Amino acid sequence: MADARTHTVTPRWWAASVGRSVAFVWRSLRSMRTALVLLLLVGLGAVAGSLVPQVGVADARIAATFRDHPLRARIFDQLGLFDVYGSWWFTLLYTLLLVSLVACIVPRTRAFVRNALAKPAPARDLGAMRHYAEVVVPVPPERAISGARRALRRRLFRVRAPGDGRALAADKGLAREGGSLLFHWAILLLLAGVAWGKGTGFSGQAVIVEGETWTEAHASYDGQIREGRYFGEHHSGVQVRVDDFEASYRMTGQPRDFVTRATLFDQDGRLLDRVEIRVNHPAEAEGVRFYQFGYGWAPVIRVEREGEAIFDGPVVCEQRDVPDGVSPLQVPWRCVVKLASLRPQVGIAFELWPDSRGLLSLLETGQVMPMIVAYAPVMTWEAYEGDLRAELVQSASTLDTTAMRRIGSGVLGAGETADLGRGITVSFLELRRYTVLTVARDRGMRIVLLAAILMLIGLLPALSSTRRKVWVSAEPDGAGAVLKVGGFALQRGSRFEEEFARLVRDLERAAAGVGP
Amino acid sequence: MSGGAAARISTDAFTVAFVAYLVAVLAAFHHLAFRRRSAWTLSIALTGAGALAHLVSVVARGIAAGRIPLGNMYEYSLALSLLVVLAYLGLVEWRAGVRTVGGFVLAFVLLTLAVAALFLHVGPAPLVPALNSYWRQVHVGSMIVSSALLALGGILTILYLVKEAGERRRAARLRPIAGAGVDLGTVPELQLDGGTVTEASVPRRGILPPAEVLDRLAHRTIAFAFPIWTFGIITGAIWAERAWGRYWGWDPKETWSFVTWVIFAGYLHARATAGWSGRRAAVIALVGFVSLLVTYYAVNLWIVGLHSYAT
Ligand code: HEM
Numbered sequence: 001m002a003d004a005r006t007h008t009v010t011p012r013w014w015a016a017s018v019g020r021s022v023a024f025v026w027r028s029l030r031s032m033r034t035a036l037v038l039l040l041l042v043g044l045g046a047v048a049g050s051l052v053p054q055v056g057v058a059d060a061r062i063a064a065t066f067r068d069h070p071l072r073a074r075i076f077d078q079l080g081l082f083d084v085y086g087s088w089w090f091t092l093l094y095t096l097l098l099v100s101l102v103a104c105i106v107p108r109t110r111a112f113v114r115n116a117l118a119k120p121a122p123a124r125d126l127g128a129m130r131h132y133a134e135v136v137v138p139v140p141p142e143r144a145i146s147g148a149r150r151a152l153r154r155r156l157f158r159v160r161a162p163g164d165g166r167a168l169a170a171d172k173g174l175a176r177e178g179g180s181l182l183f184h185w186a187i188l189l190l191l192a193g194v195a196w197g198k199g200t201g202f203s204g205q206a207v208i209v210e211g212e213t214w215t216e217a218h219a220s221y222d223g224q225i226r227e228g229r230y231f232g233e234h235h236s237g238v239q240v241r242v243d244d245f246e247a248s249y250r251m252t253g254q255p256r257d258f259v260t261r262a263t264l265f266d267q268d269g270r271l272l273d274r275v276e277i278r279v280n281h282p283a284e285a286e287g288v289r290f291y292q293f294g295y296g297w298a299p300v301i302r303v304e305r306e307g308e309a310i311f312d313g314p315v316v317c318e319q320r321d322v323p324d325g326v327s328p329l330q331v332p333w334r335c336v337v338k339l340a341s342l343r344p345q346v347g348i349a350f351e352l353w354p355d356s357r358g359l360l361s362l363l364e365t366g367q368v369m370p371m372i373v374a375y376a377p378v379m380t381w382e383a384y385e386g387d388l389r390a391e392l393v394q395s396a397s398t399l400d401t402t403a404m405r406r407i408g409s410g411v412l413g414a415g416e417t418a419d420l421g422r423g424i425t426v427s428f429l430e431l432r433r434y435t436v437l438t439v440a441r442d443r444g445m446r447i448v449l450l451a452a453i454l455m456l457i458g459l460l461p462a463l464s465s466t467r468r469k470v471w472v473s474a475e476p477d478g479a480g481a482v483l484k485v486g487g488f489a490l491q492r493g494s495r496f497e498e499e500f501a502r503l504v505r506d507l508e509r510a511a512a513g514v515g516p
Numbered sequence: 517m518s519g520g521a522a523a524r525i526s527t528d529a530f531t532v533a534f535v536a537y538l539v540a541v542l543a544a545f546h547h548l549a550f551r552r553r554s555a556w557t558l559s560i561a562l563t564g565a566g567a568l569a570h571l572v573s574v575v576a577r578g579i580a581a582g583r584i585p586l587g588n589m590y591e592y593s594l595a596l597s598l599l600v601v602l603a604y605l606g607l608v609e610w611r612a613g614v615r616t617v618g619g620f621v622l623a624f625v626l627l628t629l630a631v632a633a634l635f636l637h638v639g640p641a642p643l644v645p646a647l648n649s650y651w652r653q654v655h656v657g658s659m660i661v662s663s664a665l666l667a668l669g670g671i672l673t674i675l676y677l678v679k680e681a682g683e684r685r686r687a688a689r690l691r692p693i694a695g696a697g698v699d700l701g702t703v704p705e706l707q708l709d710g711g712t713v714t715e716a717s718v719p720r721r722g723i724l725p726p727a728e729v730l731d732r733l734a735h736r737t738i739a740f741a742f743p744i745w746t747f748g749i750i751t752g753a754i755w756a757e758r759a760w761g762r763y764w765g766w767d768p769k770e771t772w773s774f775v776t777w778v779i780f781a782g783y784l785h786a787r788a789t790a791g792w793s794g795r796r797a798a799v800i801a802l803v804g805f806v807s808l809l810v811t812y813y814a815v816n817l818w819i820v821g822l823h824s825y826a827t
Pocket residue numbers: 029030031032033035039097098100101102104105179180181183184187459462463778780781784785788
């Protein structure tokens with residue numbers, strides 16, 4: 001670029017080139033072919049997401065991939081394949097599709113509005129139309145035309161009578177393009193609703209023991225929560241008191257129903273509602289919804305030292321690593337009490353059999369049986385002392401015994417007390433259930449539903465109606481008139497043939513003042 | 517009626533329907549090859565009788581289970597194949613008057629029924645709570661109706677592709693002789709015989725209906741199915757919200773129904789895209805058909821997800 005002349009034109013050359021590139025990209029995005037390719041690519045990306053385990057859906061399988069095929073896992077990870085729907089390339093794809101969508105429907109909408117406002121244009125040569133007919137009617141041209149006009153109106157044509165009252169231009173089927181546009185705009189609305197709802201909402205899980213009250217606040221979720229990017233910590237403070245949880249089963253062990261009966265209070269403790277939360281029947285309070293998700297057992301345990309309670313309350317028991325093909329009902333529940341204030345620290349691991357016949361059956365016959373109700377529940381316990389290593393992040397229901405020494409074990413029925421030595425006793429006071437609720441707020445849901453309904457409303461005429469145009473003119477013929485009818489359909493021309501024939505018959509009768 | 521009796525009636529009616537369809541397929545292909553009207557009449561009569569027995573099987577199954585019989589893969593397959601038969605009779609035979617594709621449609625139905633009986637059969641039983649929802653019935657119902665229509669569209673698309681290839685070959689053969697611009701639909705089948713052109717002794721119009729007819733029929737069927745599929749996805753999302761607290765979670769079943777939806781949306785676009793209508797659009801529809809089968813079978817049977825307890 002040593003040439004001074006080039007120097008002076010460079011900025012404009014550059015600007016023009018950018019302008020041309022932008023125009024090119026815009027034109028490409030507007031093209032139907034680009035839309036088609038992008039649509040298919042989004043489909044392909046979604047397929048990848050269904051074949052590779054996804055974050056949040058199949059975390060265990062992702063961990064297994066990292067363990068068994070570290071190289072493959074790393075490559076997948078780099079490509080975002082474990083989180084397809086949040087990956088940069090999927091985002092890019094659907095963003096391009098959205099831009100393309102806007103680029104398509106803005107000019108289409110403008111053209112549609114122009115078209116809808118304009119009345120049908122008159123035609124010059126009716127005889128050159130794909131469909132054409134002439135009929136003779138025994139009334140003067142003006143009367144024939146006004147009859148034809150009524151007939152076309154009755155058939156929901158838009159009609160325009162240009163000039164001298166001896167011709168008509170009519171069309172029908174604007175709903176096709178209108179519906180199509182409504183459908184495409186509604187896609188945008190739907191995505192806006194999804195983004196708004198997810199961005200400002202949250203979804204988490206609450207574990208609540210019967211008789212206890214849980215407050216809807218960030219800390220109550222024990223980390224089991226996902227909050228949207230624009231959520232801003234606006235939890236409702238709603239309080240949920242679980243009065244009772246009930247799980248009913250059929251004789252076969254197949255679940256029949258799960259019900260959480262709860263009382264809801266607002267953050268100031270005022271009664272809001274009494275609700276029954278069951279699968280498929282969530283409860284709602286202050287925009288937050290509560291869904292039945294799961295349940296479990298929570299024995300109430302009291303630990304005393306020298307007659308003074310150092311732990312007293314329900315303990316949430318869990319089932320982990322239930323083998324494939326085994327009903328969770330047949331598997332005992334595990335929970336842990338950690339006494340971190342003692343020196344040395346003490347931990348007690350429990351295995352709960354809510355129905356003691358399950359344990360008996362296993363011991364006597366080696367057979368497992370489903371434990372559906374609480375029936376003389378028993379717990380086996382193992383106590384350890386040493387260091388709980390509480391500084392490490394660990395699950396509340398597992399005991400890390402690497403730095404501990406076993407000091408005893410035994411069996412404990414409901415209402416019984418066991419002596420651990422060192423002046424410590426542990427009592428199993430009663431057995432309660434806990435419920436697991438999914439708690440979520442999604443303010444975009446109504447918008448999404450509305451958009452989905454609009455999509456459907458648009459889709460029906462877009463796919464079923466056809467655009468048709470018809471012209472009529474009348475010329476005097478003796479005492480009567482010759483009615484000339486021409487027309488065509490932009491879609492499904494072959495079916496229009498029959499409709500056109502019927503229409504001509506109709507027009508003939510209407511023009512002559514006979515019939516409807 | 518006791519549940520046991522109803523269950524037995526259901527399986528017996530299944531057998532009757534299967535045999536009726538089997539003979540109907542033979543009659544339909546006989547008609548295809550030899551164009552005897554009586555063979556066509558027989559195939560239609562047997563198809564109708566089979567559909568009646570099929571319906572009895574579905575209803576009896578519902579009575580045996582004490583609920584709407586749309587609770588597992590076996591029941592889906594039963595309902596789906598019945599709807600394919602009804603859609604074929606209504607749309608293809610009655611409405612469009614196309615008489616020569618019944619054998620292929622019924623072969624697909626037989627295959628579906630055989631897979632259902634051999635691999636998917638389970639006894640009638642009530643549903644687990646998550647499946648026990650009004651929205652679920654609406655969702656499953658619309659998915660089955662639209663799947664049946666899309667499957668029919670898929671079969672017609674395959675036939676279209678076969679026929680279209682045949683017509684293109686024929687055009688290529690005729691072009692040197694007849695020259696371009698000839699409406700091949702009106703030209704009888706010609707044979708090149710030692711360099712001279714002779715009309716074949718029996719002018720045949722080809723076994724299948726003209727490609728254009730098949731194309732139009734496939735498109736109408738798919739365009740009819742698409743909004744119903746859309747409705748099915750929407751109601752599925754509503755049910756998912758009620759049952760799991762989120763309306764969309766990229767669960768494999770959700771993902772694949774979305775993929776199928778996107779592919780058929782691509783098909784509808786392709787038909788309006790210059791240079792893509794016809795064969796290319798049909799290939800997209802075919803991919804959609806495969807995606808439908810994956811959504812229907814593979815996801816339930818092999819890919820795990822929240823929906824998997826629906827099997
Ligand atoms: C977000 C993804 C899109 C989806 C799911 C989608 C879906 C559909 C569907 C189902 C139809 C058939 C029903 C109808 O006629 O309205 C259709 C038609 C149409 N779409 Fe889209 N579309 C998308 C994006 C686009 C884009 C980006 C363009 C721009 C080129 C576009 C242009 C059209 C046109 C022109 C029609 C009318 C075709 C006809 O006349 O039959 N669409 N679209």
